Every structure is written in C-alpha cells, then in structure tokens.
Amino acid sequence: MPESGAFLQPLSPTPENIARAGELLQDGQLVGFPTETVYGLGANATDDRAVARIFEAKDRPHFNPLIVHVPDMAMAQTLGRFDGRAKILVEKFWPGPLTVVVPRSETCPASKLVSAGIDTIALRIPADGLAQKILAAAGVPLAAPSANRSGKLSPTRAAHVANDLGTRVSMILDGGDCSFGIESTVVGLAGERAQLFRPGAVEAAAIEAIIGPLEQPGKSEGAMSSPGMLESHYAPERKLRMNVHDAGDGEVLLAFGPNAPDGAMRSLNLSPTGDLVEAAANLFAMLHELDSGPAKGIAVMPIPEAGLGIAINDRLRRASA
Ligand code: TXA
Ligand code: MG
Numbered sequence: 089m090p091e092s093g094a095f096l097q098p099l100s101p102t103p104e105n106i107a108r109a110g111e112l113l114q115d116g117q118l119v120g121f122p123t124e125t126v127y128g129l130g131a132n133a134t135d136d137r138a139v140a141r142i143f144e145a146k147d148r149p150h151f152n153p154l155i156v157h158v159p160d161m162a163m164a165q166t167l168g169r170f171d172g173r174a175k176i177l178v179e180k181f182w183p184g185p186l187t188v189v190v191p192r193s194e195t196c197p198a199s200k201l202v203s204a205g206i207d208t209i210a211l212r213i214p215a216d217g218l219a220q221k222i223l224a225a226a227g228v229p230l231a232a233p234s235a236n237r238s239g240k241l242s243p244t245r246a247a248h249v250a251n252d253l254g255t256r257v258s259m260i261l262d263g264g265d266c267s268f269g270i271e272s273t274v275v276g277l278a279g280e281r282a283q284l285f286r287p288g289a290v291e292a293a294a295i296e297a298i299i300g301p302l303e304q305p306g307k308s309e310g311a312m313s314s315p316g317m318l319e320s321h322y323a324p325e326r327k328l329r330m331n332v333h334d335a336g337d338g339e340v341l342l343a344f345g346p347n348a349p350d351g352a353m354r355s356l357n358l359s360p361t362g363d364l365v366e367a368a369a370n371l372f373a374m375l376h377e378l379d380s381g382p383a384k385g386i387a388v389m390p391i392p393e394a395g396l397g398i399a400i401n402d403r404l405r406r407a408s409a
Pocket of ligand 2: 233234242
C-alpha cells in the first residue's frame with residue numbers, strides 16, 4: 089500500500105487526542121490503540137472501506153475474520169445473537185479478554201468483510217480504560233486485529249505499533265504496556281458445541297468450568313497455529329470462473345475496472361476505477377448478491393495480483409475450487 093511518508097509518533101491520551109481519534113475513526117481512518125491484551129489496529133466496523141484498509145495496512149494475503157470491539161452489551165446485541173450460554177459467559181468475562189463468535193443479528197450493521205463473508209461475528213468488550221474511552225469517542229463498533237504487519241509479532245507497547253505501522257495509520261494512542269500481552273481467547277458459540285478457536289488470555293479451564301467442555305477444532309492437524317484458517321469461509325453456490333473478460337452463457341459478471349463489457353445478463357463492478365480498497369470493500373456483498381439470482385455461474389474479470397488484490401484473488405480462488 090502507499091506509505092504516507094510521515095512516520096507517526098504515538099500520542100499521549102489527552103481528552104483532545106481521544107476526541108480526535110474518535111473523529112478519525114468515524115471518518116473511516118485507522119487508529120492504533122491499546123487494549124489489555126495487545127495493541128489493536130482499529131477501524132469503524134460498519135464501514136466497508138475502513139475495514140478493507142485494515143487488511144491493506146497489515147499486508148494480509150487473505151481475509152481473516154476480525155474481532156469487533158464494542159463498549160457495552162447493548163451494542164453487542166445489535167451485532168450478534170446471544171443464546172443462554174453466550175450470555176452467561178460474557179456476564180462473567182466482560183469487560184475482558186474473551187471473544188465470543190456468535191451468529192450475526194438479522195440487521196447486523198457490521199461490514200461483511202469483518203466476518204470474511206460468513207454469518208457469524210466475533211465480539212468483545214475490552215477492559216482497558218483507554219480502549220473504552222476510544223470506543224465511547226468513536227460511537228461505533230471497532231474492528232481491531234493486532235496492530236502489526238502480517239507475520240510480525242503482536243505489539244504490546246505503542247512504540248511497536250509505530251515501528252511496524254507508523255506510516256500506515258492516522259494516529260497511534262499510547263496507553264503504556266498492555267497488561268496481558270497475549271491476545272484474547274476466542275470461543276465459538278454459533279454451533280451446538282462450544283469451540284475453542286484460539287487459546288488466549290482467559291484460560292480455557294475457566295470457561296469450561298462455566299459452560300462445560302470446549303471442542304478444539306483442528307487441533308490434531310496442528311491447525312491451532314493458524315486460527316484464522318479454522319473456520320469455514322463463505323463459498324458461493326454458483327460456479328465461479330476467474331480471469332475472464334466477459335460472461336458466458338447463463339453467467340453473471342463480477343467486473344473490475346473501467347473496461348467492463350456490458351453484454352452480461354447482470355453485472356456488478358467491484359471498482360469501476362480499479363481501486364483495490366474499494367474492490368475489497370465490495371467483494372463479499374457483491375458475491376452474495378450475484379449468487380442469489382437465477383444465474384448458472386459467476387464470471388470474474390482479472391484482478392491485479394498486488395496489494396489487496398492478493399487477498400481478493402485468494403478468496404476468489406478458494407471460492408472457485
Ligand atoms: O486480543 C485480541 O483479541 C486482539 C485485541 C486488539 O483485541 N485482537 C485480535 O483480533 O487478536 P484479530 O482480529 O486478529 O483476531 C481474530 C481471531 C482469529 O483467530 C480469527 O480466526 C477469530 O478471531 N475470528 C474472528 N471472527 C471469527 C468468526 N466469525 N469465526 C471464527 N473465528 C473468528
Ligand atoms: Mg495478530
């Protein structure tokens with residue numbers, strides 16, 4: 089992604105800086121901020137483009153679903169559906185380093201990109217005082233993965249964020265060292281059996297003491313080292329053909345760029361200007377829409393294999409396999 093050039097220094101969390109962070113987040117920009125686990129790379133979770141910018145800044149070669157941070161249970165319930173066991177768990181561990189994966193609510197306002205296109209959402213209320221103030225200032229749910237480039241160590245102090253992402257964010261707030269220093273525990277509560285998607289700051293045994301045994305998906309295959317790959321991703325029902333310049337018989341077209349043909353029975357353009365951030369922001373919503381019609385298949389125009397295009401093509405390749 090283009091570097092802004094300027095290398096940001098972390099700012100102290102004065103009321104003015106916190107208010108400014110809230111404005112930047114509302115405006116769709118990225119802000120590095122502390123939580124009790126690790127520093128997060130925050131963006132407005134309801135803004136498709138802002139969420140796409142997270143993946144761009146992290147150089148992620150694929151779209152992992154992201155954790156959405158909320159200030160309170162009221163906002164959590166606008167995003168996800170909590171069954172009895174989910175309510176009991178979060179009553180005990182929120183605010184704190186427990187993330188629950190629950191079904192998205194019917195009217196969930198979060199970007200489909202935070203869920204990587206599937207119908208669940210990961211939620212947590214952070215306990216850190218500064219994180220809470222930033223959530224209050226922003227007034228929107230915040231998607232926030234750890235604030236490091238893909239493959240680098242998770243940041244536990246503001247200087248780590250500055251070194252890694254200092255040219256790619258609009259602000260970094262300094263809240264000192266994170267008290268836990270490891271990520272939140274992620275528990276899946278969308279299916280019948282509760283699952284441990286990622287071990288973390290809350291001990292699994294403490295969770296099992298309340299809701300019983302946790303299933304550990306993929307543990308035998310060593311998949312716990314890449315928790316982002318554990319959950320099933322959205323795949324369209326229609327057959328998908330990549331790198332084609334026009335739709336064939338019975339196909340709808342997922343176009344990209346200014347040279348989209350207009351012969352297809354139906355066509356949506358990921359980005360008429362060829363902007364990869366816009367394309368990533370539109371990807372899941374457009375795939376869902378094209379997949380719901382009468383078409384036999386979805387033809388996809390070529391998307392450059394660079395920057396966010398790598399993650400977009402990765403997703404499309406899995407969907408066409
Ligand atoms: O401690 C933390 O949780 C930090 C701080 C900043 O809060 N955040 C963090 O976020 O680690 P992130 O987005 O990198 O964590 C993503 C984890 C991955 O293991 C991912 O697979 C899982 O949460 N996850 C997110 N949404 C999911 C979903 N819908 N289904 C299954 N797993 C999900
Ligand atoms: Mg991480």
